[in-house]
Amino acid sequence: MARPTPLSTDEITEGLRGLPAWALADGAIRRTVTAPSFLAGIELVRRVAAVAEEMDHHPDIDIRWRRVTFALSTHDAGGITVLDLEQARAIDGLAAALTASDDA
Template identity: 60%
Template sequence: MSAPLLTESELAEALTGLPEWTRDGDVLTRTIQATSFLTGIELVREVAAAAEAANHHPDIDIRWRKVTFALSTHDSGGLTALDVDLARQIDGFAAELS
């Protein structure tokens, strides 16, 4: 069973608490500049473990020290609470590594 889509007002409210994230249609994205390549890889490892535990997997692009995360709930066809929850977790991991 897919997660319910968030309404526009729910998304707007959620994004006020996620200032580093941008919305492009049905995708939330954030690029994080790590202090080193290995720090970026550690961030990806932590996000991967959280994503696996939630069974909700982001698209991840690694470009040397820049790591970009893209979140969308594909089986729901848009943004859900799963995306917002994972974005918050990613923010927490990023804060710990900086």
């Protein structure tokens, strides 16, 4: 399967309009999620890891107590691609589901 090509700055900006929690920084799109507990943050990482394996597209992840930061770029394409925007949407859904299940 051919990897997608890097998006232009305008395409990235347009893609981020639907992803308000994400920002372009240092050659990647980034989002930090504050989980309700350390274990909830670890569970979010586990769920994201499962999606990453399915997509064969793996984010950079930084865990600092309850704060989990995701950085997405397609390293072998040399920039941000549609895969990164797709994975960002998946991470948003997982983060929302985790927060909703914790509120229940």
